[in-house]
Amino acid sequence: MFLSLDFESEVPIYQQIRLQVIQGIASRTLAPGESLPSVRQLASEIGVNLHTVNKAYQILRDEGFVVIHRQRGVLIAEHPRPPDLAGYLDDLKSRFAQLVAEAKALGIEPEQIRELFDEASGFRL
Amino acid sequence: MFLSLDFESEVPIYQQIRLQVIQGIASRTLAPGESLPSVRQLASEIGVNLHTVNKAYQILRDEGFVVIHRQRGVLIAEHPRPPDLAGYLDDLKSRFAQLVAEAKALGIEPEQIRELFDEASGFRL
DNA sequence: TATGTGTTATACTTGAAATATAACACGCAA
C-alpha cells in the first residue's frame, strides 16, 4: 500500500497512519467511497498489531474522514466534514497561530512565513 | 508569572511551558536579554518538579530561543535563531503542509484556509 | 455453515512523562 512508516520516529504509529490517510484524501489519491484495507490486512502489511491500525481508523472516524461499516469495512467519507466545524476551525486557527508564533520568535520575516505557507498550500490565490 | 498550564491536557507540561515561552517571545511579552525564572523558582510557582522545567529550558536552548549561563540563569536570546535554519524552514513548511492537507481533506475551501492563516498570523501583507 | 468485517476484553511489555531526593560544579557576594 501507500504507507511509509518510521518506527524510529517519536510520532506514534497510529498517528503516522492517520496523517498519511489524510494526505491521501487531500491529494485525491484516496477517493470518496474508496475502501481502506481491513484492520487485520493493513496490520499484517505494515507489520504492526491489529489494535494499532484500529486506533488510527477510530480516530479518523471520530474526525469525520472515514465511515466504518461492520461488514463493508472502512471507507473514505463521501463528503468528509468535521463533526464540530466551528470548533475545528478555531482549533486550526490556533494551530496556525502557534506555528507562526514560533517562526516569528525565531526571527523569520513575515513575508517569508507567508511564502512558506503558500508553497506548502500547493495552491495560488 | 505568565504561564497557564492544563494538567489534564494530553500535551506534556514541559511542552506547554515551551510553547508559552515561544508565544511570549513572538508577542514581545518576553524581550531579548530578559531572564526567565530559575528552574527551581518556576517549578515551585507552578507546582511541578524541577526536572520538568529544566527539560523545557533545555529544549528551548537547543532550538535557539534562550541561552543558559550557569550563574546568570536562563535568558531570552538576543537574536533567536534556529541552529539549522534551512532544516527548520523545511520542517516548518511540512508542518504547514500537514495542516493545510487536513483542512483540504475536510472540504475547507482554499480561500477560507488562507483567511484563517491570515487571522492567525496577526499581520496583513 | 464458514468466512471476513469491525469490536470488545484482558493481560503484558516498553518507554516517555513526571516526581523525589541528593549531590555536584561554578561564580558571586557577604
Place this chain on the structure above:
DNA sequence: TTGCGTGTTATATTTCAAGTATAACACATA
C-alpha cells in the same frame, strides 16, 4: 573564606500511553 543561588547530573520510582498478543464476540453475506 563561607554561604547561597545558578544550572547540571545521577538514581530510583510511579504513572500512563503506545504497542503487542490472544481470544472471543456480533453481524452480514457468500
